[in-house]
Amino acid sequence: MRRHDRALVLLLFGALLLLSTGAFAQDPILTYSVLPSPLTLPAGAAAEVQLRFENGSVYEADDIAASWIGSDAFETLGEPETIEILGAFESATLSLVLAASGDSVGEHTGVLQILYTYCIGELCYQIVESIEWPIVVEAAVPETVGDGTQTVSVIPVADVHEETPFPWPWVGFAVAIVCIGGVLGIARLTGRRRIAVIGLAVVLAGGLAYGIASNQHEQAQAIGSVLCISCVGLEEAHPASEVSLSQEAVAALGTLDEDVELTVFYAQWCHSCPFAERMVERMAEVSDRISYRFVNVDDAPEEAAASGIVESGRTIVPAVVRAGLPDVLFGIEDLEARLLELLGVGG
Amino acid sequence: MKRLTATRRGTQALGLLFGLFGVTGIGITHVIFPGLHCYACPLAVTVCPIGLMQNLIVFGTPPYFWLGTILVYGLLAGRGFCGWFCPFGTLNDLLSFRKVRILRSLSFGKFFVLVGTVFAAWYFADTMFCKLCPAASIEASLPYLLLGVAKVNRPFIVHMATLGGTLIGMTLISRFWCRYLCPMGGLLALFNRVSLLHLRLDEDRCSSCGACATQCPMGLEPHLEHDDHNCIKCGACVEGCHLDALSLRYGLPKR
Numbered sequence: 001m002r003r004h005d006r007a008l009v010l011l012l013f014g015a016l017l018l019l020s021t022g023a024f025a026q027d028p029i030l031t032y033s034v035l036p037s038p039l040t041l042p043a044g045a046a047a048e049v050q051l052r053f054e055n056g057s058v059y060e061a062d063d064i065a066a067s068w069i070g071s072d073a074f075e076t077l078g079e080p081e082t083i084e085i086l087g088a089f090e091s092a093t094l095s096l097v098l099a100a101s102g103d104s105v106g107e108h109t110g111v112l113q114i115l116y117t118y119c120i121g122e123l124c125y126q127i128v129e130s131i132e133w134p135i136v137v138e139a140a141v142p143e144t145v146g147d148g149t150q151t152v153s154v155i156p157v158a159d160v161h162e163e164t165p166f167p168w169p170w171v172g173f174a175v176a177i178v179c180i181g182g183v184l185g186i187a188r189l190t191g192r193r194r195i196a197v198i199g200l201a202v203v204l205a206g207g208l209a210y211g212i213a214s215n216q217h218e219q220a221q222a223i224g225s226v227l228c229i230s231c232v233g234l235e236e237a238h239p240a241s242e243v244s245l246s247q248e249a250v251a252a253l254g255t256l257d258e259d260v261e262l263t264v265f266y267a268q269w270c271h272s273c274p275f276a277e278r279m280v281e282r283m284a285e286v287s288d289r290i291s292y293r294f295v296n297v298d299d300a301p302e303e304a305a306a307s308g309i310v311e312s313g314r315t316i317v318p319a320v321v322r323a324g325l326p327d328v329l330f331g332i333e334d335l336e337a338r339l340l341e342l343l344g345v346g347g
Numbered sequence: 348m349k350r351l352t353a354t355r356r357g358t359q360a361l362g363l364l365f366g367l368f369g370v371t372g373i374g375i376t377h378v379i380f381p382g383l384h385c386y387a388c389p390l391a392v393t394v395c396p397i398g399l400m401q402n403l404i405v406f407g408t409p410p411y412f413w414l415g416t417i418l419v420y421g422l423l424a425g426r427g428f429c430g431w432f433c434p435f436g437t438l439n440d441l442l443s444f445r446k447v448r449i450l451r452s453l454s455f456g457k458f459f460v461l462v463g464t465v466f467a468a469w470y471f472a473d474t475m476f477c478k479l480c481p482a483a484s485i486e487a488s489l490p491y492l493l494l495g496v497a498k499v500n501r502p503f504i505v506h507m508a509t510l511g512g513t514l515i516g517m518t519l520i521s522r523f524w525c526r527y528l529c530p531m532g533g534l535l536a537l538f539n540r541v542s543l544l545h546l547r548l549d550e551d552r553c554s555s556c557g558a559c560a561t562q563c564p565m566g567l568e569p570h571l572e573h574d575d576h577n578c579i580k581c582g583a584c585v586e587g588c589h590l591d592a593l594s595l596r597y598g599l600p601k602r
Contacts, residue, residue, distance in 0.1 A: 012419055169411075172409070188540065197543075197600065201422065203414075203418060204415050204422065208411070208412065209415075211411035212412060216411060216412035217377035220412060223386075224377070224394030227487075231402075231477060232480075232483050233477055236501060
């Protein structure tokens with residue numbers, strides 16, 4: 001093998017090594033936008049602002065809160081909202097009411113501080129970031145009532161059509177596919193394979209770099225380490241809308257005479273998990289002795305392991321466990337009968 | 348056993364170790380396995396390229412990381428991974444009793460399976476191929492039945508049916524799955540001509556005796572089609588050639 005051949009081989013093996021390293025940096029995992037932008041409101045009035053969060057990672061973001069840290073001419077009204085949990089690849093909106101003081105006419109820069117946490121296994125990070133966007137306060141005669149205090153009527157967010165961002169990543173992906181096809185085609189037609197190898201190596205490097213930068217290797221790991229029973233065809237998936245309790249089940253639940261806590265373990269992409277969640281919800285609606293909670297296995301791997309839903313290092317969902325009992329119900333097949341048995345009221 | 352075959356059995360054992368027996372422990376599943384290998388397998392530590400591809404399509408993620416990894420594998424060895432590493436390929440190998448000629452038109456079937464897998468994942472928003480995959484039958488359905496997680500139900504019977512069909516095919520036609528149906532083989536086949544591992548024919552030495560063709564598990568005629576997309580670069584023909592006209596080489600193509 002010539003020397004530059006060896007260099008290329010080394011490069012490829014280097015890329016392989018890169019695959020097996022995780023990125024554990026403390027990076028923000030949320031992206032956000034503010035609506036409306038710019039925010040226009042009369043002096044002395046208040047308007048609703050919506051903050052949209054998108055989670056582009058495989059981790060859950062917790063306790064997302066926003067607070068005003070801009071000039072004193074503005075203040076937020078009411079109790080600040082928080083988003084308790086924002087799951088992997090999900091998005092959510094948080095609204096807050098911003099009031100402008102009477103003498104604040106002009107153009108301002110709104111500044112909101114965003115605070116949230118997320119955990120990778122045992123390591124938890126708190127992220128503090130700020131977001132700026134333009135605010136225009138127009139001159140207005142505020143309405144006054146008898147005692148002279150201003151009334152604050154909140155201007156709701158206008159019906160803003162949320163622009164779906166142009167799918168640049170998909171365009172890039174399509175370009176990459178066309179490049180690969182072109183290079184392979186040229187190699188086939190002209191027999192010039194060396195240039196094809198170099199062309200493919202360039203696409204390869206770009207693809208890997210972008211993929212790792214956007215955390216796709218973590219996504220691959222998340223997909224690989226959690227097994228959703230219906231996904232590989234160990235049982236059939238059913239939507240949550242198909243959940244209905246039989247007469248016998250309702251009667252049996254009525255005989256439940258002790259307090260029971262059920263935990264449903266789920267994953268974001270699991271097709272049959274909503275069915276298991278809905279079934280437990282329905283049972284809890286029938287019997288007030290049942291309390292329940294849903295646990296995302298990506299968020300609580302230790303709890304999942306402690307609850308016995310991990311078989312040979314692989315977390316299996318959906319799984320239902322009853323507090324205090326070692327039994328685990330995997331999957332959704334005959335779930336009603338198996339749940340009744342777990343509750344001790346089965347026939 | 349000849350030297351190439353002995354080496355190949357070694358790398359195939361490595362494939363089994365890395366793929367099925369979790370030698371590296373859980374935690375590197377962001378490595379995509381270079382072969383058809385169910386990530387649902389209780390001891391799997393890497394993720395199946397075809398399974399991941401379907402999941403990414405379901406999520407709507409443009410699969411850059413996946414594409415980059417497939418290109419790495421394609422350039423490193425192309426379908427060499429089928430012959431030297433893939434656990435399901437190894438099973439095909441062990442059942443290779445009848446090395447019959449390949450049906451060229453049917454060998455494009457794997458590309459149809461690949462395109463069908465992509466389309467079905469998008470259309471049904473589910474991993475449809477996995478529900479039929481014979482590798483999943485062996486590596487997921489059966490182990491989980493023994494572990495008590497899965498039960499004998501309709502999906503299980505479907506899995507056993509595809510596995511049974513594939514096993515019969517493999518026994519009657521060597522590397523039946525690799526020849527005609529494997530979507531991963533289809534993916535790697537795209538890069539077979541440009542991969543660093545390649546089969547070379549020294550035409551001056553070749554007497555066109557066809558001894559290599561009797562050895563090829565893929566049913567090719569290596570002296571006529573040494574860079575075919577069906578070639579898994581296993582080296583059976585190299586060993587079968589009495590004139591040393593064929594050789595496996597590693598490095599950049601000549602031009």
